[in-house]
Amino acid sequence: MQTKKLAAFGIAVLFLAVLGLGIFGTSWNTVSELPENFEDPSNVEGIGMLIFTHYVVPFEVLSLVLLATLIGAIYMAKGEESK
């Protein structure tokens, strides 16, 4: 095995071990029963309500981000072509 593969594998395993120890060693504060919502089983209505009331500002900002990404990606990929 090449050194790079071995080293990468080793570091990934190390990181996984640390995370795993963290996860399985903590007592998570969870509900005892998973909630069952029969009126809105896929939570779409609930998510929509949250987006447009509490998180409307991040939503609008996200749209701006996507716009900027669009423009930037097209500009960079296009390169220095003479118009």
Add this chain to the structure above:
Amino acid sequence: MALENLAFLIPVLPALAFVITFFFGKKMPSGGAIIPILSIAASFIISLLITLGLLANPEEVVSQSIPWFAMLNLGVLIDPLAAVMLTMVSFVSLLIHIYAVGYMAHDPAKPRYFAETSLFTAAMLALILSDNIIQLFVSWELVGLCSYLLIGFWFEKPSAAAAAKKAFLTTRVGDVMFLTGIIVLTTDLLKLAGGIPEGGYLLRFNEIFSYIPQLSALEANLFGLKVSHLTIITLLFFGGAVGKSGQFPLHVWLPDAMEGPTTVSALIHAATMVTAGVYLVARTFPMFLAAPDSLLVVAYVGGFTALFAATMGIVMNDIKRVLAFSTISQLGYMMLGLGVGAAIGMEAVGISLFHLVNHAFFKALLFLCAGSVIHAVGTHDMRELGGVAKVMPITAITMTAAALALAGIGIPGTSIGTSGFFSKDAIIESAYLFGEHSGNWLPYGFSIAAALLTSVYIFRLIFMTFTGKPRSNYGGHESPASMTVPLAILAVFALVFGGLTQTGFMQFLEETFSNNFVNLDLGRLAVLGGYELVQSASAEPTFILWLPILVALIGFGISFVLYYLKAVDLGVLASEKNPIYKLLYRRYYQHEIFTEFFSIGIVYGVVAFLAQLVDVLIDSIVESISIVTVAAGEALKRLQTGVVQTYAAVVVAGVSLLIILIKLITEVL
């Protein structure tokens, strides 16, 4: 104005003359000689008046002081010892300055000369009348500096510059010993006095002397021998005197010091500076008396030097070299005179100083006459002279008078004789007493042998220079009046001073340490030193009384036969093939041993080696620091691979390790 209040002017006036002549001498006629002459004349008059006052009333010693800083003071002490030396120094200096007006008339650097001799006179006078040992040491160093400046007066000549350097360095060895002695003394005094006393000056001579009984009780352990502190201190002081007064082994600078102008040789190396060492031992004589074995060392070194220098004087061909070795020899006599104080106590100061003053007169006269001859004839070498008496009668007569004084011609038991006769006789008789009393006959033997050789070399000089037919073509004329008048005055003193003042002088000096300033019981001190003083001098056998003059006449006879009648062919005796002659002429190879082998070979070699070692060492240390830094940089730069994945890997690995580390630390602690 009381005369005592003018005492401080004695060194100050020549010092002012130095400043004025140094800056304004060029603009003044005769190169600014008149100001130093006037100031030294004033000092002479003041010292003479003070001396006369002291003669009338030996109890009234001039003693003044002002505080300087810390526990030091600046002070003036004029007791009989200082008074006679002050008068002699200022008188001889005055005459030599007048002579120098004529001698240095054609020299372009006259202002510098007169300024430097004026400074020298000021320093010497300050040395004599200083009342504490630090002031003496400061003046001592200043006198050494002026000697360096004046020996190297014609500094464009490389031999003169080298001679000045040699003089300074050799006397420096002595000065270091002197300073060490002062340090030991100060440490002991501070210990005995328990700290610096309020308003008291520990290093004033009267204070030092009052501590002598306590000092003699202190002992040190040197290489397994028990040595009294006083012995150490006095021997270190004597070391300083050895350097300054040209005793063996630090005498090597005096013959080379003849590179300076002849008036410098007369002033510094005959009459004044070289006597500073004798003055030091005389001034601290109570300490020497209370220190076991010190006076014996002084006597032996003095006696040996007297003989040693005289053996070299008989083969020299340069007029001034003969006189230089003669000076060393006579200084040996003076030290011997002090050293026999082990047997005769306080009288030793008297006889030694008597010889010092007489020697100043006739040795200065000898040098000035030699200068007169050199000035007229233009050469130093006696082999080219001969018959100078026809050309320069005054010089011939005065020089002969001086030669008679040096050889010590006179009639014992009476008051008829030259000065040198009385003073040298006194020393030789005391050496006899010393030998008889303590069984050490060597000093007496040295002094008699040296007397014989003294007579030989000085009459050799006279016959070779002044009599016979001229051996080369030298043209010349008698010197001007400014030069012959001092010669005449000095000749008169050389002839009659001894006879006139013999008993009075020595009695006057014996009062030095028993007056109102320093109250010492010298008998008690001698007991401390373990010396048995002669209580009553028995009459010496007539043979011993007549031996010195007999020996002097034998010496005269030898040189008469060899150099006047030329009865024996000297070509074989005085050639390089004769091993004894070669040994003496090469001055016992001292230059080779001391300078070439010791100084240049050993000392300079060691120093150069160490310097190179330090160089290499420091260089390597500094370089290694830089090498380490650069190597670390070279090694660590490989972390920057430029590949993004490496960076990501390192970040993740670092975070994981950090978390583990924190967890471990919080668990462990």
Add this chain to the structure above:
Amino acid sequence: MIPLSFYLGLSALLFSIGLFGIMYHKSGIRLIMCIELMLNSANLNLVAFSSYTDTLDGQVFALFSIALAAAEAAIGFAIFMAIYKMHEKINLDELNLLRW
């Protein structure tokens, strides 16, 4: 029901697989795919927490995360296009101009 830590463990596993991929693969495209994998594991984490604590905020956050992941992938591809135009290759091992 299964404990929350199983979901979290799955997310950690996916994350480390993505991490291995980032550190090992040479091609730039594979790098972007592994980054997407890591982002998705974070999303899984968010949703798991949201369902086990009876709030919907985590799921909203996950939506935003998905959108941003898309944007970032687009930019990433644009950058690789520019690099390819300059160097004719996108082999990350050879793009080491910032090397010592």
